[in-house]
Amino acid sequence: MSKRTAACACGQLRITCEGAPLKVAVCHCLDCQRRTGSAFGISAFFARGAVNPEGRDITFRRTAESGHVITFHFCPDCGSTVFWEPEVWPDAIAVAVGAFADPFFPRPEKAVWENRAHPWVKISF
Structure with a gap:
């Protein structure tokens, strides 16, 4: 079984994930845009x-536009968001795809909150 490790910018907070992801998705919601500082987030x-987090983290809970609560885990040293817990899917942990720093990571299979997408963003599945 394959293992992948995602980490924050300074490497202090890490999460090792075993096996293939259950789902990879792009989110265009305004909160993901703010969280990533980009036009969308990829989870x-x-x-x-199947996950094992290591290192110190700080959490931040917020209610998404959908009404569901999400708990984000980020590094207290560099501030990178590494993973989060969606209350709506309690058996899953979401990991920021960029934190894997792997250009061969599996591609997203769906997009959500497309009504919030920047008009110049074109993602093909």
């Missing part, structure tokens, strides 16, 4: 039992 969802 890889793994079974909760």
Whole structure:
């Protein structure tokens, strides 16, 4: 079984994920745009039992536009968001795809909040 490790910018907070992601998705919501500082966020969802976080983290909980609560885990040193827990999917952990720093990571298979997408963003599945 394959293992992948995602990490914050300074490397202090890491999460090792076993196996293939359950889902990889692009989110165009305004909160993901703010969180990433980009036009969208990309999440890889793994079974909760297939992940192992290491290092210190700080959490931030917010209610998404959908009304569901999400708990974000980020590095207290560099501020990078590495993973989050979507209350709506309690058996899964979402990991920021960019934190894997792997250009061969599996591509997204769906997009959400497309009504918030920048008009110049074109993602093909």
